[in-house]
Amino acid sequence: MENKKRGVMLGLAWGDVLGCPVEGWRKREIEEVYGEYRELPAAYPVDKIAEKKRRRLRPLGLHSDDTQQAMALVQTCLAEGGWNRDAWKSILVQGMKQGAWRGVGRFFTEALHRMRKGEMVEHAGSPSAGMGAAMRIGPLGALYCQPEQADHLWQVALESSLATHRDARAAGFAALLAHAIALLLQGRSGRETLAALPELARQGEERLQEMSKQGWRMDEVNSSAIREAMVQACTWIDLPVEAMRRRLSDWARPQLKEGFTRAHPNQGFVLLGGLHALLMACRDDLEPTEVLLSIIREGFDTDTVAAIAGAVLGARFGDAWIPKEKFYDQTRIEAYADALVTQVRPETPASFLKQEAELTDIEKAFSCRK
Numbered sequence: 001m002e003n004k005k006r007g008v009m010l011g012l013a014w015g016d017v018l019g020c021p022v023e024g025w026r027k028r029e030i031e032e033v034y035g036e037y038r039e040l041p042a043a044y045p046v047d048k049i050a051e052k053k054r055r056r057l058r059p060l061g062l063h064s065d066d067t068q069q070a071m072a073l074v075q076t077c078l079a080e081g082g083w084n085r086d087a088w089k090s091i092l093v094q095g096m097k098q099g100a101w102r103g104v105g106r107f108f109t110e111a112l113h114r115m116r117k118g119e120m121v122e123h124a125g126s127p128s129a130g131m132g133a134a135m136r137i138g139p140l141g142a143l144y145c146q147p148e149q150a151d152h153l154w155q156v157a158l159e160s161s162l163a164t165h166r167d168a169r170a171a172g173f174a175a176l177l178a179h180a181i182a183l184l185l186q187g188r189s190g191r192e193t194l195a196a197l198p199e200l201a202r203q204g205e206e207r208l209q210e211m212s213k214q215g216w217r218m219d220e221v222n223s224s225a226i227r228e229a230m231v232q233a234c235t236w237i238d239l240p241v242e243a244m245r246r247r248l249s250d251w252a253r254p255q256l257k258e259g260f261t262r263a264h265p266n267q268g269f270v271l272l273g274g275l276h277a278l279l280m281a282c283r284d285d286l287e288p289t290e291v292l293l294s295i296i297r298e299g300f301d302t303d304t305v306a307a308i309a310g311a312v313l314g315a316r317f318g319d320a321w322i323p324k325e326k327f328y329d330q331t332r333i334e335a336y337a338d339a340l341v342t343q344v345r346p347e348t349p350a351s352f353l354k355q356e357a358e359l360t361d362i363e364k365a366f367s368c369r370k
């Protein structure tokens, strides 16, 4: 159990780091530079990379927003007194003031600006059905993995998600993912876990409705979409990977915002990228590393989809498969993985923000050099 809890943090970080070199690239572009993308490169093949993309490269092995926000969640949960949504707001706003956050999306930044101006956490979320809440949620499933902690897991997962994402699908899927990780840590198989998710999604809908009545600002765009997706998804898990991806795209296409016609399985929409990650990570026919590489080779939001899958894979397979020595900030990432076992905060919030701000400066200096 302990190495599986560690695996949640380390798997998340490894998916993030492994996907980072080709974040936002198209499949064809990845193939042109790397042939078959098979590992974290030892050095960037800079000559082969177009200048526009070169400027966005970060030090190899350095974690991005997915991992640092997961660390911030762990910080908040392990503070004295436990989870507190105002403490979550505080670390998010402080992180922005100190330049800690890197590689973040527009919706995350806008939510933080609202909080900074004094908006309540309950009203700050952006109208996004993206993966920004799901990408950081994994560690919550490890911190509160016991069946008797399910209530608390719902509360922390939904509150932390709605704070930045007020679309019920983004928060609902993130919370569902946290529960999936808790079930895996309780010893259920990937298949058993998937089978439990439609009913859990129904519970999530009820909780979201309850929170809406309590004053949480929320966009309930097709609030049953997650449950319906999970019912379908259980029937796709035995299909070959390509066929599974086609079903996923076909199912999600009508749900896309107007103007988005491409339903790519790694697109930044929870019912595409998020569900793709969960399904890939629950399959029985691929090794964990192959799951991540297969996701990343498809392009688009590579690091985030791989981070979500990595957290689930860690909960299934533990941490032995993860090459920790490839992390740029190995010591701290391992300390956060240990914290999921010991429930002891690995550093102070001040230290967390300072360290992350320094890494962000390092990333900036690196991008300028290219």
Ligand SMILES: [Mg+2]
Residues within 6 Å of the ligand: 016, 064, 065, 066, 103, 303, 304
């Ligand atoms: Mg990222």
